[in-house]
Amino acid sequence: MSEPAKKTPGLGKGLGSGLSKGPSGLGKGLGALLSVVPREDGSAEVLRTIPIGSIKPNPRQPRRQFDENALVALAGSIGERGVLQPVLVRPIPGGGWELIAGERRWRAATAAGLTEIPAVIREDDDAVALEVALIENMAREDLNPVEEARACSALVDELGLTKEEVGRRVGRSRAAVSNLIRLLDLPDTALEMLEDGRLSEGHGRALLMVKRHDVRRDLAAEAYSRGWSVRTTEERARDTESTPAAPRQLHADHEVALTDVADSLTATFGDAVSVKAKGKGCRVRFEFASMAEAATFAAQFSSHRRAA
Template structure:
């Protein structure tokens, strides 16, 4: 099974806007005076990783400060860094370094969501939920979100589409039995029941993403046929995959390449007409 790419390669400090009225202030705070963020998009913290981080903190201390905001009763609420906070408690720290920010509610949630998206250990479903919350609930455009987390607009759109999968399939993505690429392939199938069935077969059979795509197209998304009726070879699959990646990166769109009789067809998928119009404008400018 192909390993999915995780994390977005930029730290929180690079993407959080500077505060004006109440600038950031670094303090040492009692760990028991800090509360978790109720809007925290992460739903689970892997025990092994938490244990390892706690061990590192025991040896070297908490090197990266938490980010908090003032709360009621002289307490503080986490904006970012809940995993580090939990590990610090596990390591027995009494006080922790923290950057205190006074931020509007939307900025608070944005920071928490984006901090989770730039982590390397976040599963694609949590990433997708964070993207959807930022775009749908907080009104951040996909272009702006892509810029702030260092991904393409197409990658953001692809993540959000994963949430169209049925719950059993999302569960397989969360626990690592299937990758983000498998999820995108299964979306080709229009029926939710068939999606669940295909996902189970892919997980049980250890199918590659390319094999899952081929099976998905045979279940209603357009059958993948080799020229002159033959099977698609491994070399052809690799070439089609490379073409999808290159075109997707160049156009900033979701691209699918498949056989069409004796030829090959490339399809572009868009969330709406606005996304299509934006691509048309970019292409026109390049011309």
């Protein structure tokens, strides 16, 4: 059983008053996901005060880095005025609470010496808790490019969302989501530079124009040490690949388009299809374990053609 929580009569204009009351669930958007909602028995969720020590951090928190100076400033504000916006938690089997949203406030309140903190307690399942943790930070533009990339990747891999669905939730295009996730193909040293701000997201995309992993790593180090702009990094990446500037830019766009084509075909025909780049176009290949599987595919393909 989770430790009993104290009911908080009022907290001013915090999370509860700032968000609408309505049903929650996947695909409802950030406002609905963070709203104070009615329970099945008709009673409304209420704000409660719970012991800070009973809260465990969210293992799915996309943020890996917290600005220490900002935390110190927030801790000072909380020490003077208290926590004006509650955190969002869910019960842990066996006792205690798991933080869903509000880790900065929780950390700052702990640093300020508070022993209790106002919280909205929700019975979210793993999927909803994951979506809230990821989208809350992204919607508030509170993540660095690598954290955003990991968040988008988790929404795709763990929740099974398409890149288009992820884009709708975080206010980005499908191509932008694809570009973000591709950043995770960079070497660890380059990712660290994007995380701590030594290089920008634009630098990361420029590095992806280079095929070899070790060359990407060396180019990232040189871009930082020499203070290259994104444009200069792109030019050096093109020079490294020994291709003219215009074709390399077309190639970068081509890779995003190729990813979209592969995603669309896989969603329609499953794992039987593979797509690879070939010149300015692509090569689509189908493989089947048996003739029966091939016949099933042929019938499915014919039905798609008739529908088109």
